[in-house]
Every structure is written in structure tokens, then in C-alpha cells.
Amino acid sequence: MAQENEKEMNFENAIARLEQIVRSLESGSAPLDDSLALFEEGVRLVKLCTEKLDSAESRIRLLTQTPEGMTETEFPQKNGNGN
Amino acid sequence: MTADKERTVLSVTQLNEYIKARIDADRFLGSLWIRGEVSNFVHHKTGHLYFTLKDENSLVRALMFASSASKLKFSPENGMKVLAHGRIAAYIRDGQYNLYVDAMEPDGIGALYVAYEQLKRKLEGEGLFREDRKKPLPKIPTRVGVITSPTGAAVRDIINIISRRFPYAKILIYPSLVQGDGAPEQLIAGLRYFNAALAADVIILGRGGGSIEDLWAFNNEALAREVASSRIPVISAVGHETDFTICDFAADRRAPTPSAAAELAVPETEELKRKIHNIIGRMDTLVSSSIRIRRKSVETLRDSRVLCDPLRILDEKKTRLVMDTQQLEGVMRLAIKEKKARFEKNASKLEALNPLSVLLRGYSAVFREEGGLVKSVRDVEVGDLVVFRTSDGRLGARITEKEEYPG
Numbered sequence: 469m470a471q472e473n474e475k476e477m478n479f480e481n482a483i484a485r486l487e488q489i490v491r492s493l494e495s496g497s498a499p500l501d502d503s504l505a506l507f508e509e510g511v512r513l514v515k516l517c518t519e520k521l522d523s524a525e526s527r528i529r530l531l532t533q534t535p536e537g538m539t540e541t542e543f544p545q546k547n548g549n550g551n
Numbered sequence: 552m553t554a555d556k557e558r559t560v561l562s563v564t565q566l567n568e569y570i571k572a573r574i575d576a577d578r579f580l581g582s583l584w585i586r587g588e589v590s591n592f593v594h595h596k597t598g599h600l601y602f603t604l605k606d607e608n609s610l611v612r613a614l615m616f617a618s619s620a621s622k623l624k625f626s627p628e629n630g631m632k633v634l635a636h637g638r639i640a641a642y643i644r645d646g647q648y649n650l651y652v653d654a655m656e657p658d659g660i661g662a663l664y665v666a667y668e669q670l671k672r673k674l675e676g677e678g679l680f681r682e683d684r685k686k687p688l689p690k691i692p693t694r695v696g697v698i699t700s701p702t703g704a705a706v707r708d709i710i711n712i713i714s715r716r717f718p719y720a721k722i723l724i725y726p727s728l729v730q731g732d733g734a735p736e737q738l739i740a741g742l743r744y745f746n747a748a749l750a751a752d753v754i755i756l757g758r759g760g761g762s763i764e765d766l767w768a769f770n771n772e773a774l775a776r777e778v779a780s781s782r783i784p785v786i787s788a789v790g791h792e793t794d795f796t797i798c799d800f801a802a803d804r805r806a807p808t809p810s811a812a813a814e815l816a817v818p819e820t821e822e823l824k825r826k827i828h829n830i831i832g833r834m835d836t837l838v839s840s841s842i843r844i845r846r847k848s849v850e851t852l853r854d855s856r857v858l859c860d861p862l863r864i865l866d867e868k869k870t871r872l873v874m875d876t877q878q879l880e881g882v883m884r885l886a887i888k889e890k891k892a893r894f895e896k897n898a899s900k901l902e903a904l905n906p907l908s909v910l911l912r913g914y915s916a917v918f919r920e921e922g923g924l925v926k927s928v929r930d931v932e933v934g935d936l937v938v939f940r941t942s943d944g945r946l947g948a949r950i951t952e953k954e955e956y957p958g
Binding site for chain 2: 524529530
């Protein structure tokens, strides 16, 4: 996988790819140079996932029935965090 | 006694009509509560209920029309103690009086409780609550569907906890009534909405605490079936820790409270990051052991008789090979050691380290003439032609001698 594409990857796909990499390393069937390439890709993906998690901001959506079906709108958050 | 005309003679019908009129005129018999035990219970296909109410000494026939029976919150059964409300009326044809029941509730325990127990038993009997039906919760859900009141404390708690633990997750709130008429239908619509497009990875279905009547929507049979058949795992979170609803049993997981459901639904970000980072260590172990195995085969090759006693023309190459192999090992050991140290420090810097280039620095392999790596002296015979493959070309050689080491 090209590194340019990795940057575009979302967290879910990156995690799925990471799991795939660990599985093929575990199977031990890949040639050594492939294993090393997988390893390097894995390290990049770990970094990517960590960055995505660090930059996450909560997204809260209210589903609303409209004539076109259910649509997502901003969930009205009250100011302040008082309970 | 003299003549007939001094007697008052009634027909049977007249008698029964008279009695019926007397009964109908009695206001007390027009509306009363009777305590008794149900027996001879028949649920007729028309929906009417026929039964007798009895105590230790006596019984009265009772019937309940379908229009009233459909409003019952429990199913009467033989032996059940009930309080029945209705009126007494005579049935002229049979010369009997009956209790026409218009409302009934279990005696002693609440009607809701009985209904709850009955539904629970029924669905349990169908296997709806079986453990093997329950789906595991996703480890990293990035879309959490929440079906609840958009204004209650429950939704607030769920949002707070998910935003704090795992802000990466998108929270999709499907607003629904959570009590009263129409609540089960809306809750079901929410489950169907998320399932139709698999629009969530996990669903939290619930509400905050309340009375048993408030929570009643979550003891609805159709809702319980919808929960059980959801393709998306459902966490049920209704009321407080001590409240158990039918939905709780049908769900893949029961959470004691809505807050607890949010904790169950999503991972904690720092912990998740740690786990993801551990993957590097795991990959390192796997690649290192793979290198170890390959190094072993290089050593086997090096020590093999074929390489120890090569043709003169290969002397120089052989010496280089042995030296390179040793050097390779040394460099590789160093590289792995250094790599491990650097992984622990900073994963991102690891990209610079590539053991491949070290490994590719040069060693030779021996192939049979017809192809295939020589891994054992048994792979070749004296006189066979072999091919040495180096990083920059190939060399032909003939086997002049062979000896197999024992063991």
C-alpha cells in the first residue's frame, strides 16, 4: 500500500489493516523482505491510529424524521457541564 | 289449600324473568368486587373468557367478554387468585346467574408483575434469552446508536461518558418516547432504523430510573423480540441497578444503568492507544523470530561440507561468504538490539531502521542444477552440478566429495 494512500486512511480501515498485518506475520508464510515491509507499514499505521485518536473530537448527532427520511442534525448541547 | 285460582302459578320463564328483574334492580349487584380462585378456565376463540370463581365452600360462574378481556394486563390461569369486578346478571334460559366480569387483577401481587413473569417465562421457553444467541460487543465501535429520550438524564450521561472515554466514536441519538403509549413502537422503529442500514456498530437502548409503570415499555413482547433479532449488538440499560426488564434479558448485554452502558460500549482512549502501540512489540517479536530462523539456515549452509571444501575457483568467494555471514550476523544482532531500544523510545523513528538492507548486504545460496535450494548434503550427489547464487550473479560448481555428519 502506498504511503500517500495511508494518510487518507480512516481509523477503522487502519485498524483493520493492522490486524491483517499481524495475522500475516503470525502465519510466518511471507518472505523475509515482505515481512519487513509489513513491519514498517504496521509501524506507520500505529502512528496514524494514535494521531487519529488524539485529534478526535466528539461528534453527536440527533436523528430527525423528515419527509426525506431520517436525517442527522447537530445535537443541541447545553452550555456548561453542570449536572 | 283450596282452588287453583287462589294460587299464584308462574311458568319457569316467568320465574326466571322475575328473578332477573329483581337482580337487575339491585344496585349492589350491579357493581361489585369478588375475590376468588379461577377454575375451569376457557379462553374461547371468540376472545371471550369463561371460568368459575370459587372459594373453599362455593363457586360462581363468570364470563368476561373479549372487549374487556383484551384489556387484561395478565393472562388468567386455573388456580390463580384474582379480584374480579363486574355485575351479577341472571341468564333466563338456564336459570342461572353469572358474574359478568369487566375488570380483573391478580390478588396479592400486582397485575404488572404477573404479566412480567408470564412474558419472561414464555420468551425464555422460546430460547430468546439463550447465551449462545448473544452477540459479542465490538471492541472498537466508532458509531454508537443511542435509542432513548433526547431530553432525559440518560442521554446526558451516555454522551458525557462516551465523549470522555472515546471521543473518536460518533454518537447517533434516535429520539424515542421511553414510557407510555407508543413508546415500544418508537423504540422498535429505532432498532429497525439502525439495523436497516447497519448505521451503528453497537446500540444502547434505555432510559433512566422510574416506577415499574414508567419502565413498562421495556417489558413489551414485540420490543423484546426486536432486540433479540437485532443484527447490531444491543446493550440494554433501563432504570437502576435493581430494575430488570424483559429487554435486559433479550439484549446482548445488560447494563445496570445508562452510564454503565456507555462504559461497556466504548473503550478508553488511552488504554486503546496502549494496546495499539503494543502491536509494534508483537510485530517485532514475529519479525525477529523470522530472522532467527533464516539465520539458522544460513549457518547450516555455511557449515555444510559442500561449502567447507569448495572447488579452488571458489576459494575466494567462499572466504568472503563466511566472513560476510559472520559480519551480517554481528550487524544484524546489533541492529535488532538497537531497533528494540528505539522502538521503546519512539515508534515513529523506527521507520528509518530497516534490517532488510543489512540482510541484503550479501551472502550466497547453493542451488541444485535443476533448481531447488540445497539444504542438506542429501540434496546433492558427488558429481552433481550446483549453482552458487550471490547478490550480483551466479557461479557454477561440481560436487567432488560429500560427507554427512551423524545426528
